[in-house]
Amino acid sequence: MSFAPMRLGALWRKEWIQIWRDPASIGIGVVLPALLLLIFGYGISLDALRLPIGVVVEKPNPLTASFVAGLEQSRYFAPHPYGSIGVAEEAMSRTKVEAILWLWGDFTRRGLREGNAPLSLIVNGVDANTARLMEGYFQGVWGQWLDWEAKTSGEPILTPVDVESRIWFNPALESRHYLAPGVIVINMTLVGALLTALVIAREWERGTMEALLSTPVSVSEILWSKIGPYFVLGMGGMAVSVGMAVGLFGAPLVGSLWVLFLAAALFLLSSLGMGLVISTAFRSTFLASMVAVVATFLPAFILSGFIFDIGSMPGPIRLFTYLLAARYFVALLQTIFLAGNVWSVILPNLAALFLMAALFLGIAWRMSRRSLE
Amino acid sequence: MRHRIFGLILKELLALFRDKRSRFVVIGPPLIQLIIFGYAATFDVNRIPYASYDEENSGVSRDLLARFEGSRVFRHWGRIHSDDELAKVIDRKEVLLVIHIGRNFSRDLFASPPARMQAIVDGRNSNTAGILLGYVGQIVVDFNASWLPLHGIKPPPAVLQPRAWFNPNLESRWFIVPGLLATLTLVVSIMTVGLSVAREREAGTLDQLLVTPMTPSEIVLGKVIPGFLVAMGEVTLIFLAAVFWFRIPFVGNLLALYVGLAFYSLATIGIGLTISSVSATQQQALLGSFFFLSPAIVLSGFSTPIRNMPELVQWLTLLNPLRFALVVTRRVFLEGAGFAEVWPQFIPMALIAAGSLLGAWWVFRRRVG
Numbered sequence: 001m002s003f004a005p006m007r008l009g010a011l012w013r014k015e016w017i018q019i020w021r022d023p024a025s026i027g028i029g030v031v032l033p034a035l036l037l038l039i040f041g042y043g044i045s046l047d048a049l050r051l052p053i054g055v056v057v058e059k060p061n062p063l064t065a066s067f068v069a070g071l072e073q074s075r076y077f078a079p080h081p082y083g084s085i086g087v088a089e090e091a092m093s094r095t096k097v098e099a100i101l102w103l104w105g106d107f108t109r110r111g112l113r114e115g116n117a118p119l120s121l122i123v124n125g126v127d128a129n130t131a132r133l134m135e136g137y138f139q140g141v142w143g144q145w146l147d148w149e150a151k152t153s154g155e156p157i158l159t160p161v162d163v164e165s166r167i168w169f170n171p172a173l174e175s176r177h178y179l180a181p182g183v184i185v186i187n188m189t190l191v192g193a194l195l196t197a198l199v200i201a202r203e204w205e206r207g208t209m210e211a212l213l214s215t216p217v218s219v220s221e222i223l224w225s226k227i228g229p230y231f232v233l234g235m236g237g238m239a240v241s242v243g244m245a246v247g248l249f250g251a252p253l254v255g256s257l258w259v260l261f262l263a264a265a266l267f268l269l270s271s272l273g274m275g276l277v278i279s280t281a282f283r284s285t286f287l288a289s290m291v292a293v294v295a296t297f298l299p300a301f302i303l304s305g306f307i308f309d310i311g312s313m314p315g316p317i318r319l320f321t322y323l324l325a326a327r328y329f330v331a332l333l334q335t336i337f338l339a340g341n342v343w344s345v346i347l348p349n350l351a352a353l354f355l356m357a358a359l360f361l362g363i364a365w366r367m368s369r370r371s372l373e
Numbered sequence: 374m375r376h377r378i379f380g381l382i383l384k385e386l387l388a389l390f391r392d393k394r395s396r397f398v399v400i401g402p403p404l405i406q407l408i409i410f411g412y413a414a415t416f417d418v419n420r421i422p423y424a425s426y427d428e429e430n431s432g433v434s435r436d437l438l439a440r441f442e443g444s445r446v447f448r449h450w451g452r453i454h455s456d457d458e459l460a461k462v463i464d465r466k467e468v469l470l471v472i473h474i475g476r477n478f479s480r481d482l483f484a485s486p487p488a489r490m491q492a493i494v495d496g497r498n499s500n501t502a503g504i505l506l507g508y509v510g511q512i513v514v515d516f517n518a519s520w521l522p523l524h525g526i527k528p529p530p531a532v533l534q535p536r537a538w539f540n541p542n543l544e545s546r547w548f549i550v551p552g553l554l555a556t557l558t559l560v561v562s563i564m565t566v567g568l569s570v571a572r573e574r575e576a577g578t579l580d581q582l583l584v585t586p587m588t589p590s591e592i593v594l595g596k597v598i599p600g601f602l603v604a605m606g607e608v609t610l611i612f613l614a615a616v617f618w619f620r621i622p623f624v625g626n627l628l629a630l631y632v633g634l635a636f637y638s639l640a641t642i643g644i645g646l647t648i649s650s651v652s653a654t655q656q657q658a659l660l661g662s663f664f665f666l667s668p669a670i671v672l673s674g675f676s677t678p679i680r681n682m683p684e685l686v687q688w689l690t691l692l693n694p695l696r697f698a699l700v701v702t703r704r705v706f707l708e709g710a711g712f713a714e715v716w717p718q719f720i721p722m723a724l725i726a727a728g729s730l731l732g733a734w735w736v737f738r739r740r741v742g
Contacts, residue, residue, distance in 0.1 A: 027660060036667060042686055043672045049681070063530070092538070093708070111530035118534040125537030126707050128545040129416035129500070130678055135535050136507030139514070146529050159529075160520045161437065162487035163513050165506050168463055170496030178499050194663070198656055285655045286568055293564075293663075294402040302414050307676060309501045311420060311469075313413045320409075331466070334497045344465045 011225030028195050029233035033187040037244045040183040050078040054088040054097040058105040070145040076137040099123040169338040180251035181333035182306030184241045191234045192271025193296040201279035201288035219369045234268045255336035263332040266353040270325040273360025280367045300326035325356045381595030403557045416545040422450040423470035434474045446508045469495045539707045550619050551706040552675050554611045555698035559641050561607050563662050566600035567645030571658035589738045604638035625705030629712045633701035636722040640694035643729030650736045669693050694725050
């Protein structure tokens, strides 16, 4: 295995000229990340605000009025009054409202005499996540109303135990703050795998790869010449993404920038390596890009812990996520962005990324060497 | 003429299914994705690791903590004994939640309620944090409700009785899997139909097609019909898996679902063909598909509600066929909807289909002439 800096330099120049002449790779490297970050940043939000809720009060009086007033004050709900439960149910089946609060005719009488009058809440359960969040918000409205009733009526305090919640790292629970780092992961996955899969598979398809392999250049030189320029492009995309996440979406960057970029570099190497493996294995632009999307983009979206909690997935799938570089990168970014340099989280994840990078680059090297023979 | 189109359709299907690898791409990944994502894409939380930090260790505090141990949502990780330890276990992601009960808990409970119980949550994933705080609240509400009558105190005037329509246990799989039916169909039809013209152009076979007596509209139809067959086959495959593997209840009108998804397939094929016919190379077509697919999936309501998006983006989603297809699949699957409920969704999909197919035909004709 020979390694000559002169030859590598010449190959790098060739790659750069190729990149420069083909706007597609700059498109994937820099424009795509910026565009995706905009779409995801503005498009993805799990913060439900002003949920339309139908309110049916069968016998209005001061007690029901005070509850409805509490509901109106909440920033999570936008109440719409309905005359009867039939009309409200009709509105819910036409998806005009997401939930119905139904105060029965005997609500006040039962509530004042024996207590525990039912506040009947009917939610549309199709979107289970929103429904669950809605129940949580409603619980909050109910708790505040109880406090307020207790104060104004002078009766003894009705709640024996009160929960005081402290949310670390993201006190307002703004989903954008935790999604922004996740979006960077998706970006980098795409850039790494798609870029190499597209470009290198095309070289195989056109036969220029074979032409390169028949020159005195060694396999590792070819691999490094492919990785080098795309690595630079990918890191450029990373810089754009981080700049936008912090500047545009106000994601706090608590940890250090160099740790962030070290993590990004290792991740990019592993995803470039994966792109190399895919394109060497399939050697057709169509197949390689199909596989790159299925093997990298979608898992990075769904299995990395970016949106869905890994701990809650079934056992075999949880084990499978350990094979994904994106998983480690998401953990790293969420910690570096929101919690800071927590070394006990950062070091193991960096080590895992390093192993993945070495593994994929090694496989890519072996595969291209074998195809020479 | 009918004969010629039939020949084209046959050729198109053969091209897709003859090659072992491209056959795999059409059938394998959608099924693998359905299985993996159907299981993994869940907002439900369970087995949440938590630590208990009980400074009092009295009968009441143990009683309260026992309710957390009994819940299937939480998994007891261990006990901690100091604030330093608390910071450590959360920072290191050992646990997502710490339940802290202070030294004066039972004194406060009896002498000056409310007694305070702290829930310290890792907010790095804000959605999980929000949901698990809801569960913590529920456990404490239950504790309170059983504590009051035991000590002869009048219960609060009202209690919450939530109940969910269509999805009583609020399983997010019921929401995600019907959504995957539409989403995976989109991915497959954009990727196969969308790339086919560009691939033929690159391979030079498009020129061969053009010198045959076939008209541009015949060639376009020869791409649309096989794409449509593949898409509907895909729909059937995923539908069967959703109903028989994932046991998602299907309570609506099957015909309404298929008619809706037929309009939807035509719309996605039209978009794929448009992308394909304006791009000169496969690479451009691929990039174009990507620039369409990723916003289309994110801005569709598949994983996050459209209502949460900024108003301008909400308007933009009206151009997205996936948005309407998701409403059709979810309402027919879970709410038992039929034509009467979902037909308004067909109109925008039909419009998108007509617009994009005409667009593809127009671009194609111009390129030929």
